[in-house]
Amino acid sequence: MKIKQEMKDDVLVIALSGKVIGGPELIEVKDVFRKAVDQDKKRIILDLGKVSWMDSSGLGVIVSGHTTISRASGALKILNATKKIHELFIITKLITIFDTYSDEQEAIDSFGE
């Protein structure tokens, strides 16, 4: 799994790629969320478009990020969830928690609403 971060306007876009599978590397993702909040970056988009495989461990980290960011009065939004990942969000009802987008600019603009 790879993690890429980029600021777009005042929104932090975190892009994951590869397989999001259980193991120590998921701690890295948690740290990215935590450090972002520490740096007062509270408008965050998680781009999952290049994630080829993900299971419940990945969902757990996303929920953890949501909790961290929400407690700091921020918001985490999901971008480009593949059909398979979207299915996991539906099965676990996390779809009721997260705003999901397929267009990056639309996701960025949504923070201003």
Added chain:
Amino acid sequence: MTVRPIEMRFPSDTDVLEPLQLIVEAIGRSAEVAENDLSSLSISVVELAKNAMEHGNKNDPEKTVTVSFNIFPNRIRFMIDDEGEWEPEKALGFNPGEGEDLLSTRGRGILIARNLAKWVEFGLTPEGKTRVTLIWPLT
């Protein structure tokens, strides 16, 4: 004649999850599971193997998880055995996806496996250890 399953043994170590995912997809591909369904199959088996490591073997790398499989004309059968005697309803005594547990960071593995796979059942090995059986129909 009863065909004995092919068995694979893994330590309770998350490093084996990616190799397991690849092996399960190779098994599915050899049984002509649709390409679009291969990741659902591998997610299901990996989720159950992670539960076996965590709940059955308490993440002790000295304890093994055994994944065995048979390919029958109309189905694949996976059996995931650990070295514990855990009861899923007690170990996972909440319903992820409901109320406050919606935001739990864990506990979704069985829910996902049961939704993606067609049949997932918990039982015991002849030695009394926990065994999960997953049946994947072949169309």
